[in-house]
Amino acid sequence: MSDRQLDVLVICGSLRKGSYNAALARTLPALAPGGMKLRTAPSFERFPLYNFDIQDATGFPPEVNAWADAIRRADGLVIVSPEYNWSIPGGLKNAIDWVSRMKEQPFKDKPVALDRPPAVFSAARGCSITCASR
Amino acid sequence: MANLNIVSICGSLRKGSFNAMVQRMLPSVAPDGMTIKPAPSFVDFPHYNADIQNSTGFPAPVNTLADAIRAADGVIFCTPEYNFSIPGALKNAIDWVSRLQNQPFVGKPVALQSVSPGPVGGARVQYDLRKSMMFLDAFTLNKPEIFIGNCASKFDEKTGELKDEATRGFIKQQLAAFAAFIARVAPKS
Numbered sequence: 450m451s452d453r454q455l456d457v458l459v460i461c462g463s464l465r466k467g468s469y470n471a472a473l474a475r476t477l478p479a480l481a482p483g484g485m486k487l488r489t490a491p492s493f494e495r496f497p498l499y500n501f502d503i504q505d506a507t508g509f510p511p512e513v514n515a516w517a518d519a520i521r522r523a524d525g526l527v528i529v530s531p532e533y534n535w536s537i538p539g540g541l542k543n544a545i546d547w548v549s550r551m552k553e554q555p556f557k558d559k560p561v562a563l564d565r566p567p568a569v570f571s572a573a574r575g576c577s578i579t580c581a582s583r
Numbered sequence: 584m585a586n587l588n589i590v591s592i593c594g595s596l597r598k599g600s601f602n603a604m605v606q607r608m609l610p611s612v613a614p615d616g617m618t619i620k621p622a623p624s625f626v627d628f629p630h631y632n633a634d635i636q637n638s639t640g641f642p643a644p645v646n647t648l649a650d651a652i653r654a655a656d657g658v659i660f661c662t663p664e665y666n667f668s669i670p671g672a673l674k675n676a677i678d679w680v681s682r683l684q685n686q687p688f689v690g691k692p693v694a695l696q697s698v699s700p701g702p703v704g705g706a707r708v709q710y711d712l713r714k715s716m717m718f719l720d721a722f723t724l725n726k727p728e729i730f731i732g733n734c735a736s737k738f739d740e741k742t743g744e745l746k747d748e749a750t751r752g753f754i755k756q757q758l759a760a761f762a763a764f765i766a767r768v769a770p771k772s
Contacts, residue, residue, distance in 0.1 A: 464632040494630060498672035499665070500596035533631070534715040537668065539675025540630035546665045546672075 455485040458523035462530025462541040464494055473564060474529045487527070491515045493544035504550060517548040517555045525560035585771045587762060589613075590622040590655040594662025594673040594708075601698040601734045602661040604743045605754070609659065612755040614762050619659065623647045625676035636682060649680045652687035657765050658721075659694045664708035669715070681719055688719040692765045694757060696729040704730030722768045727757045 459477055463470045478487045495512045497503055503510070509517075520526065530541055537545075548555050591606045609619045627644045629635060635642070641649075652658055662673055669677075680687050693716050697705025709728065716723045731737065737747035745751055 464630055465634045467634075494632075496630075498596060498626060498628070498675065499670065500626075500672075502597045502599075533674075533678045534681050535718040536674065536711055536715050537671075538631065539669075539671050539673070539678045540632075541671070542665075542668065542674050543630065543671025546670060549666050 453484070455524045456522065457481075457485055457487045457525045457527060458490045458519055459487050459527045459529060460490045460541070462528065462538045464492075464540060468531070470529045470531050474527075477527060477529075477564070490519050490526075493540060496540075496544055496547055499543055499546040499550075501550075509547070509551065513544075513547045516544060517551055520548065520555035520559065521553070523559070525562065526556075527562045527564050529564045585616065585766070587617045587656045587765060588654070589617060589619045589657045589659060589761075590651050591619055591659045591661060592622045592625075592673070592676075594660060594670045596624075596626055596672060599743075600663070601700075601731075601738060602663055602696075604738055604745060605696060605698055605731065606659075606661040607743070608745050608751075609661075609754070609758070612751055612758060614755075614759045617758065617762055619758075622651050622655075622658070625672065625679075628672075628676055628679055631675055631678040631682075633682075641679070641683060645676075645679045645683075648676065649683050649687045652680065652691065653685070655691070656769065656771065657692040657694065657761060658688075659696065659761070660712060661696045661698065662705065662708055662712065664697060664699055664703075664705040667707045668711045669708055674715070677715055677719075686719060688716060688721040690769060691721045692724065692761065692769050693721045694724045694761045694764075696731070696754070696757070698731040698734045700734055702732045704732030704734075706730055722764075724757070724761055724764050727753065727760055729754055729757050 459474045461471045461474045481487050493516055591609055593603045593606045595602045613619050695709045697708055699705045713723050731750055737750055739746050
């Protein structure tokens with residue numbers, strides 16, 4: 450590994466306070482190798498539901514820009530997410546849909562790791578979908 | 584054939600949506616006895632969060648959509664594909680209603696349609712939607728499939744009308760098949 454510090458952003462797919470995924474996200478810094486700094490992404494909680502008419506009329510909401518900027522600045526991402534109905538939580542997918550419409554699309558060429566609480570075996574499908582959507 | 588009351592759910596929220604155009608034309612190609620109405624909108628749903636559900640219960644618009652699905656004999660999704668998958672807003676709506684007791688999709692006949700400007704026509708969103716519907720114990724119609732690709736040339740830009748006769752014919756066939764499917768998997772007593 451080079452001497453350069455890696456700045457990694459952690460995105461949690463669940464919004465609930467007691468989320469196991471959020472708990473896992475909080476554990477990650479303790480497990481990170483030397484030289485890797487993990488920080489939590491801004492919340493997508495206040496993103497409106499994606500609607501091209503909003504984008505067209507008033508541009509990207511500031512929360513969306515803040516999330517996209519944090520992703521762009523990071524050297525890589527860890528997505529920690531529950532699985533809802535055999536797929537990505539709608540809230541997380543909505544966040545991805547918003548930033549995917551930006552020029553200088555923030556996920557482009559971004560290294561991404563997918564993580565999940567080990568006890569939740571079925572979350573594998575959510576992960577594979579998140580991966581396919583990148 | 585028994586009268587069938589179907590609700591249609593559009594996956595796009597924009598006013599000029601091609602999927603909404605298809606949703607609006609469905610009644611004109613429905614078989615006799617089938618009524619198709621747009622489901623109540625999910626535009627005011629918050630992002631799913633169990634803390635909301637636990638503190639203040641299900642938001643009113645969530646219950647309204649769920650009731651409409653429960654009361655219907657079948658559901659038709661007309662949806663775009665976002666990033667190879669289900670639009671987040673639509674998935675969020677499904678996530679909300681999936682948490683209700685008397686989960687509205689159980690045993691519900693479902694048909695899928697997608698419209699997109701690209702050549703693939705939304706094949707990937709349909710398979711993801713089919714998968715979520717499988718988990719929710721809905722009965723999703725297998726065929727005919729409706730993928731309306733290269734959509735820009737198939738609609739009248741001014742009126743929003745689906746002018747492509749072949750596509751109208753495909754949709755008509757699917758709706759007839761959907762009526763027969765409902766009679767088979769969820770017959771009205």
